[in-house]
Amino acid sequence: MIDYQEILDAIYVKLQKRVDKGKVASYIPELANVPKEKFGIYLNRIKGENFCVGDWDKPFSIQSISKVLSFAMAFARLKNQVFRRLDVEPSGNPFNHLSLLEMENGIPRNPFINSGAIVIADMLVTLLEEPKEEFLQFVRDVTGDQTIQYNIKVAANEAETGFRNYAAANLLKSFDNLENDVERVLDFYFHQCSIEMNCKQLSDAFYLFANRGKCMRGNSQLTLNQVKRINAIMLTCGFYDEAGEFAFEVGLPGKSGVGGGIVALLPNEFTITCWSPGLNEKGNSYLGMLALEEFTTQTNLSIF
Numbered sequence: 001m002i003d004y005q006e007i008l009d010a011i012y013v014k015l016q017k018r019v020d021k022g023k024v025a026s027y028i029p030e031l032a033n034v035p036k037e038k039f040g041i042y043l044n045r046i047k048g049e050n051f052c053v054g055d056w057d058k059p060f061s062i063q064s065i066s067k068v069l070s071f072a073m074a075f076a077r078l079k080n081q082v083f084r085r086l087d088v089e090p091s092g093n094p095f096n097h098l099s100l101l102e103m104e105n106g107i108p109r110n111p112f113i114n115s116g117a118i119v120i121a122d123m124l125v126t127l128l129e130e131p132k133e134e135f136l137q138f139v140r141d142v143t144g145d146q147t148i149q150y151n152i153k154v155a156a157n158e159a160e161t162g163f164r165n166y167a168a169a170n171l172l173k174s175f176d177n178l179e180n181d182v183e184r185v186l187d188f189y190f191h192q193c194s195i196e197m198n199c200k201q202l203s204d205a206f207y208l209f210a211n212r213g214k215c216m217r218g219n220s221q222l223t224l225n226q227v228k229r230i231n232a233i234m235l236t237c238g239f240y241d242e243a244g245e246f247a248f249e250v251g252l253p254g255k256s257g258v259g260g261g262i263v264a265l266l267p268n269e270f271t272i273t274c275w276s277p278g279l280n281e282k283g284n285s286y287l288g289m290l291a292l293e294e295f296t297t298q299t300n301l302s303i304f
């Protein structure tokens with residue numbers, strides 16, 4: 001029998017002592033001002049038990065983790081049509097890289113780099129009557145928590161500093177891969193990045209990807225085959241140019257965000273979320289990656 005609580009406690013104590021906690025994202029004040037010492041983990045087992053340690057209940061900016069949820073919503077509704085406008089290959093480049101998009105005629109490598117998420121945002125803006133409201137409702141429903149909110153200030157600051165996202169959206173537009181106005185699509189994209197959740201809420205939201213499309217409460221509308229594919233894209237593209245390293249060290253599908261969150265999962269077993277706002281040079285949570293590496297090593301639970 002694995003003593004999950006003991007393992008999480010030991011990882012927490014060991015990593016808390018680290019002097020080097022990485023660098024907090026500095027491009028907007030709401031991220032720059034988050035104390036580096038924050039650190040939480042929440043494990044949600046499919047069988048029903050859960051375990052937590054540290055700041056697991058403190059909300060943080062989910063940022064790019066939202067890309068999995070927006071992709072899931074578009075994929076559930078548009079099915080394989082989504083792949084007419086983007087690919088499913090790892091980019092091997094930073095999340096906001098632009099030259100590949102130019103070279104590949106405006107077809108983003110995958111839905112989890114910024115340009116791919118902007119194409120997904122465009123699809124949702126076309127598809128939904130009230131895109132921001134309906135997406136937030138989708139996130140609340142899959143999580144089973146109606147309190148989840150956008151942080152309007154973060155969304156506004158993302159817009160003020162989002163020069164590379166404007167560049168990506170305009171490039172997509174020039175290749176005829178953006179149906180709506182750049183401003184409208186980016187407003188949706190900046191809002192999705194601004195959603196705040198804690199480790200428990202993220203573990204609950206991603207439960208459906210570990211549980212064959214069934215949410216904590218209710219159904220997601222995603223088929224088992226779609227869930228398999230989303231997990232495959234998380235494994236190969238969830239950590240940008242560090243996806244190989246994450247698969248190598250941790251061995252789970254997952255997704256990171258520049259707010260310092262990482263959520264990962266083992267199908268039929270668990271979802272786990274770590275939050276530590278200090279990032280490594282690739283923009284992934286420094287302690288979060290170490291914590292997950294320790295967790296899968298100590299429990300021997302990974303997809304490999």
Ligand code: DON
Binds near residue numbers: 259
């Ligand atoms: O659009 C951006 O660049 C940020 N709002 C989100 C980037 C992000 O979280 C990348 N993740 N590691």
